[in-house]
Amino acid sequence: MRVLIVGGTGTIGTATVDAFEEIGDEVISVSRSTSPGVDITAPESMPAFFDSVGTIHALVSITGKVPYVDTAKATPEDFSSGFANKLGGQINLVLAGIPHIAERGSFTLTTGILAQHSVPGSVIAGTVNGGIEAFVKTAALELPLGIRINAVSPTIIEQPNGHSALFRGFHSVTPEEAAQAYVRSAHGIETGQVFRVW
Numbered sequence: 001m002r003v004l005i006v007g008g009t010g011t012i013g014t015a016t017v018d019a020f021e022e023i024g025d026e027v028i029s030v031s032r033s034t035s036p037g038v039d040i041t042a043p044e045s046m047p048a049f050f051d052s053v054g055t056i057h058a059l060v061s062i063t064g065k066v067p068y069v070d071t072a073k074a075t076p077e078d079f080s081s082g083f084a085n086k087l088g089g090q091i092n093l094v095l096a097g098i099p100h101i102a103e104r105g106s107f108t109l110t111t112g113i114l115a116q117h118s119v120p121g122s123v124i125a126g127t128v129n130g131g132i133e134a135f136v137k138t139a140a141l142e143l144p145l146g147i148r149i150n151a152v153s154p155t156i157i158e159q160p161n162g163h164s165a166l167f168r169g170f171h172s173v174t175p176e177e178a179a180q181a182y183v184r185s186a187h188g189i190e191t192g193q194v195f196r197v198w
């Protein structure tokens with residue numbers, strides 16, 4: 001299987017690249033700092049990027065940033081930046097990627113536990129993650145050529161020095177555990193699902 005991993009240089013992405021390579025897949029790992037590279041917030045650059053990559057069987061997106069700010073202090077700009085990056089950016093990849101996915105191939109996006117569980121300042125993360133999960137549910141019904149789409153929802157990832165006090169008491173997982181959910185999505189038959197790693 002030929003797998004394009006956007007965000008493959010990040011914490012979860014690096015482990016996911018390894019997980020696909022361990023089972024013999026050809027992995028193309030990209031981010032803003034690779035060559036070829038892609039910026040999920042720059043849809044105008046995507047046709048040339050996808051042309052340079054060629055046909056893929058799976059697109060795995062493990063990227064997206066949102067600001068953390070309390071609801072009463074959040075500005076429209078804070079929400080817009082979260083929408084444009086983690087939500088809109090991953091949708092940009094799907095819209096531009098459709099013609100480049102092989103028949104019965106797949107997209108796997110990244111959401112997160114903050115869609116269902118909240119911590120202080122997570123209102124934008126939760127809203128964005130909820131949007132990703134809703135997008136996946138409907139897009140799965142409409143994608144052509146048997147192309148599937150799922151999302152992976154990791155809990156907080158284990159950090160060498162423990163995770164932020166904001167997530168005190170949360171169960172955490174290793175990047176390697178999260179990586180297996182992306183493999184399951186790309187190699188499985190399910191569509192429209194959110195695979196929770198928590």
Ligand SMILES: NC(=O)c1ccc[n+]([C@@H]2O[C@H](COP(=O)([O-])OP(=O)(O)OC[C@H]3O[C@@H](n4cnc5c(N)ncnc54)[C@H](OP(=O)(O)O)[C@@H]3O)[C@@H](O)[C@H]2O)c1
Binds near residue numbers: 038041
């Ligand atoms: N870490 C956690 O505890 C956790 C928990 C639940 C959910 N998540 C979600 O998992 C995803 C990845 O998290 P992570 O901790 O692995 O992040 P990370 O370590 O910060 O890695 C982010 C990756 O995305 C790339 N990237 C950043 N901005 C980009 C852009 N505009 N276009 C293309 N690539 C871009 C980065 O590379 P460049 O900077 O070179 O572009 C890097 O490869 C995020 O959506 C996050 O919300 C993380």
